[in-house]
Amino acid sequence: xxxxxxxxxxxxxxxxxxxxAQKICESYGIKCPPTHLVNNKEDCIDAGNKIGYPVVIxxxxxxxxxxxxxxxxxxxxxxxEELAEKYENMLxxxxxxxxxxxxxxxxxxxxxxxGIEVIIGGFKDEQFGPVIMFGxxxxxxxxxxxxxxxxxxxxxxxxxxQVEETKIFKVxxxxxxxxxxxxxxxxxxIVNVGDLLIEYDEISEIDLNPVLCYPDEYVAVDARVVLATx
Amino acid sequence: MSEFFNPRGxxxxxxxxxxxxxxxxxxxxxxxxxxxxxxxxxxxxxxEIEGVEVYKNLNDIPEPVDLIVFAVGSKNAISTANDIxxxxxxxxxxxxxxxxxxxxxEMGTEESIELENEMISIIKSSxxxxxxxxxxxxxxxxxxxxxxxxxxxxxxxxxxxIVSQSGAFATSFxxxxxxxxLVGANKFVTLGNMSDVDVTEVLDYLGEDExxxxxxxxxxGTKNARALIETSKKVTLKKPVVAIKAxxxxxxxxVAHSHTASIAGDDSIYDGAFLQSGVLRVDSIPEFYHTSRxxxxxxxxxxxxxxxxxxxxxxxxxCVDALVASGEAQLAHLNDEIKGKISSILSxxxxxxNPDGYIDMTASVTPKMHEDIISLLMGDxxxxxxxxxxxxxxxxxxxxxxNAIINGYNSVSEEKKKPLLTVLMAGNDVKNCxxxxxxxxxxxxxxxxxxxxxxLNMVRYGQYLxxxx
Numbered sequence: 009x010x011x012x013x014x015x016x017x018x019x020x021x022x023x024x025x026x027x028x029a030q031k032i033c034e035s036y037g038i039k040c041p042p043t044h045l046v047n048n049k050e051d052c053i054d055a056g057n058k059i060g061y062p063v064v065i066x067x068x069x070x071x072x073x074x075x076x077x078x079x080x081x082x083x084x085x086x087x088x089e090e091l092a093e094k095y096e097n098m099l100x101x102x103x104x105x106x107x108x109x110x111x112x113x114x115x116x117x118x119x120x121x122x123g124i125e126v127i128i129g130g131f132k133d134e135q136f137g138p139v140i141m142f143g144x145x146x147x148x149x150x151x152x153x154x155x156x157x158x159x160x161x162x163x164x165x166x167x168x169x170q171v172e173e174t175k176i177f178k179v180x181x182x183x184x185x186x187x188x189x190x191x192x193x194x195x196x197x198i199v200n201v202g203d204l205l206i207e208y209d210e211i212s213e214i215d216l217n218p219v220l221c222y223p224d225e226y227v228a229v230d231a232r233v234v235l236a237t238x
Numbered sequence: 239m240s241e242f243f244n245p246r247g248x249x250x251x252x253x254x255x256x257x258x259x260x261x262x263x264x265x266x267x268x269x270x271x272x273x274x275x276x277x278x279x280x281x282x283x284x285x286e287i288e289g290v291e292v293y294k295n296l297n298d299i300p301e302p303v304d305l306i307v308f309a310v311g312s313k314n315a316i317s318t319a320n321d322i323x324x325x326x327x328x329x330x331x332x333x334x335x336x337x338x339x340x341x342x343x344e345m346g347t348e349e350s351i352e353l354e355n356e357m358i359s360i361i362k363s364s365x366x367x368x369x370x371x372x373x374x375x376x377x378x379x380x381x382x383x384x385x386x387x388x389x390x391x392x393x394x395x396x397x398x399x400i401v402s403q404s405g406a407f408a409t410s411f412x413x414x415x416x417x418x419x420l421v422g423a424n425k426f427v428t429l430g431n432m433s434d435v436d437v438t439e440v441l442d443y444l445g446e447d448e449x450x451x452x453x454x455x456x457x458x459g460t461k462n463a464r465a466l467i468e469t470s471k472k473v474t475l476k477k478p479v480v481a482i483k484a485x486x487x488x489x490x491x492x493v494a495h496s497h498t499a500s501i502a503g504d505d506s507i508y509d510g511a512f513l514q515s516g517v518l519r520v521d522s523i524p525e526f527y528h529t530s531r532x533x534x535x536x537x538x539x540x541x542x543x544x545x546x547x548x549x550x551x552x553x554x555x556x557c558v559d560a561l562v563a564s565g566e567a568q569l570a571h572l573n574d575e576i577k578g579k580i581s582s583i584l585s586x587x588x589x590x591x592n593p594d595g596y597i598d599m600t601a602s603v604t605p606k607m608h609e610d611i612i613s614l615l616m617g618d619x620x621x622x623x624x625x626x627x628x629x630x631x632x633x634x635x636x637x638x639x640x641n642a643i644i645n646g647y648n649s650v651s652e653e654k655k656k657p658l659l660t661v662l663m664a665g666n667d668v669k670n671c672x673x674x675x676x677x678x679x680x681x682x683x684x685x686x687x688x689x690x691x692x693x694l695n696m697v698r699y700g701q702y703l704x705x706x707x
Contacts (some may be wrong), residue, residue, distance in 0.1 A: 129498025135463035136507050141498045149497045157502060157510030159467060165705070166514060173513075213496040234496055 009035055013210035017235050024233040025070060027115065033231045036204040038197050038216065040228050041118040049095055055116040056091045062119040065095060067102050071109035078105050084119055091116075120227055123220030124179055124189055128198055128228070130160065130205040131213040132236070138205045142167075142198055144176040145218035160202030167195040180221060189221040197226065212236040239435070239443045241334035242369065243378040243425060245304035246276065248385075249296055249332075251318055252309035252339070253279035255287045261309045262287070263387035264338065268307065270391045273382035276301060296321045302331045306366075307375065307385045312341035315353060319360035326364035335361055336385045337370035343431045344372050358433045373430025374405030379423055380449060388413070389426070396422015397451025397534040401440045403429050403458040411454065411527055418669075419676040421531035424449045438466045445473030452533035454526065455517075457483045459504070467511045474516030475706060478533045478699050481517050482526040483508055516702040518695050524688065528681070529695045535679045536657040539700040541622035543570035544693060545615050546596045549603060549628040553663055553686040557627060558596065560690035567697045569595025570621040576614060583610050595621075601631050605642035612646025616654065622700070623693055627661040627686050636671035644678050657696055659689045 012028050024032070030040045044055035045068060056063050067080030075081050079101035082094045095114060102111065127145035132138055136159055143155030156173040158166060171177050171191060182188040201214055213234035220227050248268050254261035266288055269277040278301070279287045282294045293299050296306070296318075303325075310318050325332040342354035354371065361368055369375060375385030379395045388409040398421050402408040405428040415421040425447065427440045437460050444450045453473065460466050473479055485505055512519040520526045544567050548554035561567050572580075572591045580597060581590050584607060589598040599607065615624050630639050647658055660675060661683045662668050672682045683689040 127497060129496060131496060131499040131502065133463075133502070133507065135461065135504065136467070136511060137464045139502060139507055139510075141502060150501055153501060155501060155506070157507045158514050159464070159507075159511050162514065169513070170510065173510075213499045215496040215498050217497055232496055234499075 010208065010210065013208060013235065017210060017237060021070075022235055022237055024235060026231070027068070029231040029233040032204070032208075032233060033216070033228060036200045038200055038204075038228055038231075039193075039226060040231060041120055043115060043117045045113045045115055047113045049092055052095045052114060052116055053088050053091055056085070056088060059116060059118050061086045063091065064117045064119045065091070065098060066115040066117065067098065067111060068113045068115050069102075069106075069109050069111045072102070072106055078102050120220050120229055121222075123222045123227070124176070125218035126176055126180070126194065126221055127155070127215065127217040128194075128201050128219055129213070129215045129217065130201050131234075132205065138202060140167075140170070140198060140202045140205070142170050143174050149217060158198075158202075160205055162199060162202055164192070164195045164199055167198040170198065171195060187223040189223055190225055194219070194221060194226050197228070210236055239334075239367065239439070241304040242336070242367075242376050242427075243383055244381045245334065245383065246331070247274075247299075247301050247303040248272065248277045248305045248307065248383070249280055249293075249299055249303040250277065250307040250309060251280040251296055251321075252311075252314075253281055253284075253287050253292070255281075255284045255292075260387045264307060264309060264385060267384045267386065267389070267391055271379075271382045271384045276303075278303060296332070297325050297328070302329070304331050304333055305383065305385075306332050306335045308335055308337040308370070309339055312339060312350070312353060315339070315342075315357045316360065319357045322361050322366060323364040326366050332364075333366050335366050335368045335370075336373070336375035337368060337430070338373060338375055338385060339370075340372040342371045343433065354431065354433055362434060368434035369427065370430040371433065374409060374428045376428075377423070377426045379425070386428075390416065394419055394422045395424065397424060397449065398422065398454060398530055399424045399444045399447065399450040399452075400426040400454045400456075400530075401429070401437060401444060402426070402454075402456040403432070403437065404456055405430070407456045411530075414527060415531065418672055418682075420527075420681075421534055424451075432460070436460060436462075438462065438469050441466070441473055441479070442469045445469070445476055450477065452477055452530055453479045454530035455479060455481045456526075457481055459485065463504075463508070463511070467515045470512070470517045471515040474699075474702065478538070479517045480526060480530045480533070480695075481512060481519050482521075482523070483519065516699065516706065518699055520695065525691060525695075528683070528688065528692045532657065532659065532681045532692055532696060533699075535681050536659070536696070537655050538703060539622040539657050539693075539696050540704070542567045542697045542701060543620060543622045544568070544595065544697070545570045545572070545618075545621045545624050547611065547615065547624060547626045548596075548598050549601060549631070550663060551598065553629075553661070554596070554598065554627050557625060557661070557686035557690045558593075560687040561625070561694060564694065566701070567694050569593060570618075571595060572597075572618075573620070576618055579614055580611055583607055603631065603634070605634055605638040608639065608642040609646040609649075612643060612658070613649040616647060616650040616656070616658075619654070621656065623657040623659075623696065625659050625661065625686070625689050625693055627663065627689070629663040630668050630671060636668055637674060639668075640671045640674035640678075640680075643675060643680060647680070657693065659683060659693055661686045661689045
C-alpha cells in the first residue's frame, strides 16, 4: 500500500486515483462498492455479471477530471445488452470530447440504492495532529456543517459519542417509521479511518463522501485520499 | 516549576517607591503575603521602598532568592536578563522568573519579537524558567506568593487554581468571588506571551498539585494543541478542568483539498477534543466562574438523576427545562416510600412527585421542614444531585434557613454526599443567608436556570469519570 502512495506522490498527484483510494480504504476494513476495472467489452459484461445488476460505468483516465461533463459516467444499467451498448457509446463520446486523453479503462461498479448520506473524513492538523470528522454527507456538506470532531486514534465508544453529537444521528436511528441503520459499523469505519490516517504519513486528508448507510451495512461510494506532497 | 510557588525568597527587579505605581503595588503585595518576609526590592535609583532597603543590583542580595519578579521596562530587558543569568550561575538560585513587563512579542513588530527572543534565550541558557512576559505572574495563597498588583492579599484560600492567558481574567474571577465568599483559591498562573512555560505545562503541574481540587483555564491558543489535549486527558481523571476559550469565530485554515479539511476550524476541533479528554468547555463567563467554583465546594455526582426541591413555581419550571433539554440529565425517580415520608412532613397542598423527581413544598414551610426533607433526599441513593430553589419567605430568617440547609445536608455520612445547589432568588435581599451558606461550602445561585446549567456540567464530568474508570 505504501508503495502505491509513494508512487503516486512521485508521479506528482495531489489526489490518489479512485481505484487506489478504494483499495487502501478496503485494506482498513472500510466497505466500498464492488468495483472492476476493465479494458474491453467482454470483460465489462463479465464484470457486470459478477457484480450483479444494476451497475454504473465510469471512464478511468487521469486526464479527465470532470467525468460527468465528459459523458464519462453512465448509471442504472440493468442487463448485458444495455451494458454492451452503453460501454461502446461512452467510449465514443469521451474520445470525441477528449481525443488526446489517455484512457486507462472503464470502471464497472455496483449501483447502490438510496441510503442515508453521511461523511467520514480525516486530516492532519498542524496543531492537533490526526483529526476525524463525522457528519451529514452529500454535496451540501459545507452548507449544513452538521459535523463533529475527534482526535485520532479513538475507540468505537468515542466514535459513537461523536456520531450522537450530530443532527443526522436522529435520522440514522430511524425517523418517520424508517428502519435504523447499522450505526455500529459506521462507528467502526470512523475508528478505521483514524487508524489509516495515523499509519500513513503519505496521506494528508481523507474524505469518504457520501457514505451510504443501510439497515444492515454501509458503503463508502466515493473515497478521496489527498496525498501529503510536501 | 515549584520554585515559582514555594520560593525561599523573592526579588522584585524594578520595584518602585512611587505610590500608585504598579511596580510599587507588586512589591507591597509580595511583601505583605510573604510567609518569611524575604522579599527584596531591586532598583538602582532608590534607597528604600516601603521601609525596606533597596539593592542596586540583583546580585547584591545576600540571601537566596528563587523567584525573580522582572518588572523593568523593555529597554533594560537584556541587562536584567544578564543579571539573572549571572546570579543563577554564581549563586545557583533564581530558578523562576516572572516577567510582568510588556513591550515584547505582543507589539507585533520585528524588533520587539527579536528583543523577547534574545531576553528569553539569555535567561533560559542559565537553566531558569520563565513565565511571561506581559503577564501578571503567579499567586500561591498557601505559600504566600503574589506577583500581581490586583489580587488582594486577603483572598480566601481553597481548592480552585486558575491558569489563564489573560491576567485580568484570573484576577477578576478572584475579586468577583470575594464579597460573597463564592470560592477559595489556591494557585493562579497568568501566562502572557508564553515564551517559555506554556499552558500545558502549568495544567500538568496543577494536575499533580494536591491542594488543587479544580482547575479553571482561560485559553486563547497554544502551538501544540495535541499536547494540551493529552495532558488534559491525564488531569481530568484526577480533577475537573473547566475551560473557556476565545475564538469561537474561526479563522480560515490553509488551502484544503477535501470537504473535511475545509470545514474544520480550530474551534470545532477544540469542541470535540475537549469532550474527548473530559474538559468541560463553557460558553460564558458566569458559567465559567460558577462551574469552576462548584467543584471546589461540592462532590462530583455519581449519576445523572437530579431531584428538584422548590418553594417557587415558575423559576423551577424554567430550571427543569434547562436541566433535561439535552437529555444528559433527568429528574430522579422518587419511590412511594420516600414520597410518603415527604408528604407527611409538608402541608396538604404540597406537590410531591409531579412530575417525578419534583417537589414543590409551597410557601407554608418552616426551617425544620427544609432540614428534614433535604435530609431524606440526601439519604436516597437513587438521587445523584439536588437543586433547591427558593425565594426565601419573609417569615424565615436568613440564618435559620441557611442552618436548615446545612444540617439537612450534613445529616448523611461523607460517602453519601452528593451535590446540592441552592438557588436564592432574592438577590442581595438575602445576602446573609447566601454568605452563611457559601462560607460553609454550599454554592448558591441567583437564577434557577443558571443552577441547572451548572448541575448539568457537574453531571457531564461525573459521566466522563464513570466511563473512564
